[in-house]
Amino acid sequence: MALDDDTRRGPEVSLLTGLDMSHITLCPAIAFNKIVGGRYKLHILCVLHRGPQRFGEIGRSLVKGGLGKPVTPRILSRELKGMTEMGLLHRKEYPVVPKKVEYSLAPRGKALLPILSEIVRWGATGAHEDILEISQTGQ
Template identity: 35%
Template sequence: MDKCSVAYTLSILVGKWKPLIILALSQEEILRYGQLKREIDGITHKMLSSQLKELEQAGIIHREEYPQIPPKVEYSLTEKGVAFLDVFNAMKIWGDRYASP
């Protein structure tokens, strides 16, 4: 097994919020910042902003900013982000098999 590939995948999953952001975006094609914040109970503005930036830098999400007043920003999963959902499916299968009832 390639340790570098596993480490890279884990870097996307690291943290409490990144998986929740990805899952929220998997439920809707496009979400605005405020919608994401409401979807993820307990996340702070600072944490959501930083996690979104990290996911954007990793190529998992796309950020579309519209030049208008008030500012409008939309987030969506990239093709790479949609492919990442396979990781969650594998985790679900493993969890279903081994989690205590």
């Protein structure tokens, strides 16, 4: 069955928020997942909320908050590069030897902090641990 133009587009008004969505072509939830999806991106935003950090500092912070599993330098480098290319982070390289690079939140990254704050607020209830426990036991 072929889809016509009306079935490809979402609702004119969001059923969740009541906001006008007629000018939007990609579902915001899907876009959000594309932007910050992955294992470390939200945590990187959380770490950089405290201020500029160097590569090693970010990596160590990810170990502390990620159940002790270290992130590989290759994966961390890929995540930071992608987030910088999307305009979520600033990368500042200093003209010194040895090389010194700091990452900080760009305005686009800072704009995600209220969302991250609500995720952390939800997590403070412990609901995520209950959900993950159920999914790990296969119930």
